[in-house]
Amino acid sequence: MRRYDIAVVGQGLIGSAALDALLRYGADAIGFDPLGPGAETGSSHGSSRVFRRFNFENKNYTELSDEAFSGWERLANESRQQLLIPSPVLEAGPQGSDVIRASREAVGAFGLKPPPLLNGREVNAMFPAFQLPHGWDAVVQDGGAILLAQLALTALRSRAKAVGRVVGCAITRLEDGGDHVLIQTPTETIRANRAILALGPWTAKFLPELSQILEVTRQTVGWFKPAWSDTTKLNVFPIFLLAISEDNLIYGFPDFEGRGVKAAPHNLGPVTDSDAWALPPNNDELRPVSKALADFVPGAAGPITERDICLYTNTKPADRRPDKGNEFIIDRWPNSNLIVASSCSGHGAKFAPAIGERLARLALDPTYRTEPFFRLSRYSAFPVDRDLGG
Numbered sequence: 407m408r409r410y411d412i413a414v415v416g417q418g419l420i421g422s423a424a425l426d427a428l429l430r431y432g433a434d435a436i437g438f439d440p441l442g443p444g445a446e447t448g449s450s451h452g453s454s455r456v457f458r459r460f461n462f463e464n465k466n467y468t469e470l471s472d473e474a475f476s477g478w479e480r481l482a483n484e485s486r487q488q489l490l491i492p493s494p495v496l497e498a499g500p501q502g503s504d505v506i507r508a509s510r511e512a513v514g515a516f517g518l519k520p521p522p523l524l525n526g527r528e529v530n531a532m533f534p535a536f537q538l539p540h541g542w543d544a545v546v547q548d549g550g551a552i553l554l555a556q557l558a559l560t561a562l563r564s565r566a567k568a569v570g571r572v573v574g575c576a577i578t579r580l581e582d583g584g585d586h587v588l589i590q591t592p593t594e595t596i597r598a599n600r601a602i603l604a605l606g607p608w609t610a611k612f613l614p615e616l617s618q619i620l621e622v623t624r625q626t627v628g629w630f631k632p633a634w635s636d637t638t639k640l641n642v643f644p645i646f647l648l649a650i651s652e653d654n655l656i657y658g659f660p661d662f663e664g665r666g667v668k669a670a671p672h673n674l675g676p677v678t679d680s681d682a683w684a685l686p687p688n689n690d691e692l693r694p695v696s697k698a699l700a701d702f703v704p705g706a707a708g709p710i711t712e713r714d715i716c717l718y719t720n721t722k723p724a725d726r727r728p729d730k731g732n733e734f735i736i737d738r739w740p741n742s743n744l745i746v747a748s749s750c751s752g753h754g755a756k757f758a759p760a761i762g763e764r765l766a767r768l769a770l771d772p773t774y775r776t777e778p779f780f781r782l783s784r785y786s787a788f789p790v791d792r793d794l795g796g
């Protein structure tokens with residue numbers, strides 16, 4: 407039986423970042439995943455993700471973004487390719503929008519001067535593809551970028567690939583044996599001292615207790631042929647997020663690949679399961695996006711040329727240490743040799759190097775704990791953390 411110190415099950419952006427960190431620290435680690443870069447499923451698939459430095463979702467994430475940014479830069483230097491394409495991030499919504507307020511507060515909370523509150527008229531003058539209502543609130547954030555996700559996944563996997571530490575198959579069974587973990591693949595059983603589970607939408611299949619806390623949703627993405635192509639290119643068109651109403655958030659990218667403007671809803675789609683990839687995306691699912699572009703971004707509002715689906719894995723609101731939900735889980739699994747990361751909720755990709763680092767530390771350093779807002783103990787279904795006083 408082959409033996410390793412640490413197994414990493416799932417090699418999407420999060421698991422491959424964890425395995426890469428472990429191997430950098432000289433750990434005896436191995437990863438498993440049936441999918442590789444270029445696959446059409448898995449929550450990390452596709453060419454791009456948004457990198458935002460300041461996150462309206464949670465001001466605590468700025469430090470995580472900065473840590474991740476350093477990680478992406480290191481990886482870009484190692485792989486000698488660009489992984490982040492800098493771009494301003496425009497966030498806009500009706501006057502008084504909570505998203506715009508929270509986005510500006512995330513800058514202030516970090517001790518920096520918040521960027522000016524703009525109105526729709528000013529944004530339309532800055533970015534000619536946009537026709538926002540003049541009274542809307544808006545902010546243009548620095549520190550944003552397009553993360554070249556598929557290149558990033560390939561780069562994150564390269565160290566493990568070079569030393570033959572990625573197994574290209576799905577594990578069929580996982581058994582915690584008290585002082586070790588047994589990992590069953592279709593052809594062998596492998597023994598590890600600890601295992602990191604970074605299974606994205608498949609997490610609850612191996613940890614069914616999490617099915618009460620995680621919800622997987624179907625998210626449809628479209629590419630729109632620009633109506634005014636000279637207004638939608640990189641540098642004249644920002645990464646954008648329109649918070650049209652509480653349940654109608656639309657985000658998109660400049661036409662940086664010549665495929666058109668990629669745009670999608672950021673609010674949660676229908677609840678599904680991890681096998682939902684089979685149902686092809688359709689234009690009806692993209693109707694709110696088409697309408698938003700026609701109403702507010704006419705320069706991008708041409709016909710849909712490509713579609714894709716992806717799955718968000720969202721956490722429900724926590725009860726013991728209350729949060730609003732859609733936060734990450736990065737923690738040890740109680741009374742076991744397992745470590746779990748559920749880093750999706752539609753905004754985990756950008757943080758992959760920082761989350762991978764945390765997972766590696768959880769596996770290597772028994773005294774290390776993640777930040778309280780990432781821990782399982784925030785849910786009353788999990789044991790109390792003594793060091794948090796309950």
Ligand SMILES: Cc1cc2nc3c(=O)[nH]c(=O)nc-3n(C[C@H](O)[C@H](O)[C@H](O)COP(=O)(O)OP(=O)(O)OC[C@H]3O[C@@H](n4cnc5c(N)ncnc54)[C@H](O)[C@@H]3O)c2cc1C
Binds near residue numbers: 420421575
């Ligand atoms: C439409 C969409 C848009 C998004 N946009 C952004 C964005 O703009 N910015 C951002 O930061 N984030 C974004 N995200 C979120 C981000 O992409 C995810 O948080 C991140 O990619 C999740 O990575 P993961 O490694 O946790 O999951 P995954 O990439 O799903 O990885 C899980 C892996 O586990 C493997 N696996 C499953 N079963 C087994 C098994 N039995 N054995 C071994 N391996 C197994 C799978 O093959 C898969 O590769 C978006 C997500 C979606 C869906």
